Amino acid sequence: MTPSNVTPSDDDFDRQTRPFRSELLAHSYRMLGSVHDAEDAVQETYLRAWRGYEGFEGRSSIRTWLYRIATNVCLRALENRSRRALPTGLGGPGQDPAAELAQWPERPWLEPVPDTMLGRYACDAGDPLAAMTRRQSVRLAFIAALQHLAPRQRAVLVLREVLAFSAAEVAAMLDTTAAAVNSLLQRARSQIADVRPEEVAIHELHPGRERDLLDRFVAAMHAHDTRGLVAVLTEDAVYEMPPFPAWFRGAEVIGRMVGAQSPAEGPGDHLLVPTAANGQPAFGLYMPDEYGIHRAFNLQVLTVTPAGISHIVAFFALRVFARFGLPETATP
Incomplete structure (x- = not known):
């Protein structure tokens, strides 16, 4: 019935x-x-x-x-x-990691999504292949790439490629023809392939290798060990931090940027609390105020590959902490 x-x-x-x-x-x-x-x-x-x-x-x-x-x-x-973006979608990398950083707070930046909001959709333990596909479809790099497409191209690509609806079903959804859907899909595929395709691809690696890289990252940050941080990054790693439009490429450059821009003065100043965003490992970063209380500073979403951490997006909009269930202050 x-x-x-x-x-x-x-x-x-x-x-x-x-x-x-x-x-x-x-x-x-x-x-x-x-x-x-x-x-x-x-x-x-x-x-x-x-x-x-x-x-x-x-x-x-x-x-x-x-x-x-x-x-x-x-x-x-x-x-x-206007489309939401990450700094990497707006221009080339910064040349001076020690230069003063300007902010663009009014720009509509891309936002991270907590894995907890996606429930079993992001981590369907009953089907490992489905879980991998679903994680890939919400990863930051893929979401950022989608924003470069016109809205109807974006819709067609997601409905056909991610959700596997037929051309006829999508045509009915959009009140158009299957031929028009296929044309939109072809153009969307072509355009998204030009947007950092190496970033869009998912990197599945052994859980033990990922855990090792994340442990080394946390240890380097907690110890304020710039060399240790550089060692865990890939050679061409990217670091970006909306609402700052500047971004940096290369492990050595990122190390110099962190050394120059971070207010941390020594070991123990950086405090990382683990979480998960966009099907990726993430950390809430806390920094001490003048009274030594560690307060929310930014939320870092990491792309981890077999070769090392290849991309860090540090979101400085502190409202994301509440969305991730992270406290305003943390204790070492």
Whole structure:
């Protein structure tokens, strides 16, 4: 019996639609690049779905119907908006790691998403291949690359390549033709391949190797050991830190930048608290104030490869700490 043959109830609607909330959040985040905007989009999606539930005729699955609503909510949200970006998407690397850093606080920067918000969608233990694909689809590099696409290209690429909807299903979602969907997909593939393709690829490595690299990273930071930090980075590693537009490439350059720009004066000043973002390891970094109390400083999301840590994005918007369940202060 389809929902059109019964009087819908809130309980029935909740039972049918609740299982898809976390994946719809991930979808909206891919489209919008902002956790806050994605949450708003999911709320709007469920409100529209609830209002239209009685008229749902079951011609597609509930999941497909919800994705159609969510995609169009996101496309409307993207109208007349500038794209969210990371500093690497705005220009070349900085040349002087000791130069004073300017801030662009008003720019709509890309935001990290806590793994906890994605629930089992980001870590489906029952299917390792699905888990790897899902982690890849929310990694910062991929989300940043998506923001370079026009909104409809972005939607088609995600719906076809990530979510594996057919061209006909996507055409129905976007009120267009399968031929138009295939054309949009071809252009999207071409454009995204030009956006740092080596960053978009996922690097699966043995958990023991990842743990070793992360332990060495934490030890170097806690010891204020710049040489130890450089040693755990790949030779061409990238370090960026929105809302500062400057970014730096190369392990040695990053070491000089950290030495010049960090307010840490010695061992124990850096304090790292582990978390997870975008299917990647992350740390809340705390620094001591004038009273020696370690306060939130930035949230660092790491890309770890077999060769070392290849990319660090340090988010200085302190509101992300609360979203990640991290305290304002921490104790060594």
